Amino acid sequence: MKIIIETIPHHDQRYETCGDWYWAPDGTLHIKISELDHYEMEAAVAVHELVEVLLCRHRGIAQSEVDSFDQEYESERSVEDTSEPGDSPLAPYHKEHCFATGIERLLISELDISWKAYDDAINSL
Numbered sequence: 001m002k003i004i005i006e007t008i009p010h011h012d013q014r015y016e017t018c019g020d021w022y023w024a025p026d027g028t029l030h031i032k033i034s035e036l037d038h039y040e041m042e043a044a045v046a047v048h049e050l051v052e053v054l055l056c057r058h059r060g061i062a063q064s065e066v067d068s069f070d071q072e073y074e075s076e077r078s079v080e081d082t083s084e085p086g087d088s089p090l091a092p093y094h095k096e097h098c099f100a101t102g103i104e105r106l107l108i109s110e111l112d113i114s115w116k117a118y119d120d121a122i123n124s125l
Contacts, residue, residue: 002029004028004031007033013034015070017034018122021049021063023063031046033049036121036125038121040108043107048103051100055093055096056093065092073088086100
């Protein structure tokens with residue numbers, strides 16, 4: 001098993017997202033997190049992505065399904081809408097995303113960060 005988690009400039013993401021995961025042809029899992037200049041916040045996004053991808057793999061939800069849904073959702077989302085694609089009940093990974101968000105919220109709380117401050121940092125990207 002090889003998992004690479006790294007922060008990158010937000011504009012280098014594959015599409016408009018603060019966290020992204022994908023499988024390389026050699027089986028390496030890549031998780032790319034937008035730089036937030038706050039280690040704990042970046043780590044919380046990474047944990048969300050890791051939980052989400054593990055559940056998707058376990059349940060047979062392909063990366064192509066997630067990517068396709070995310071990219072279409074982002075192309076149709078209004079600028080004022082700050083929801084995430086996985087929040088949509090139509091997302092093929094909705095259940096997995098919501099579980100990962102629950103873990104993420106617990107972690108943010110244990111790191112003594114308010115969810116609002118965290119959400120604001122992500123939405124400012």
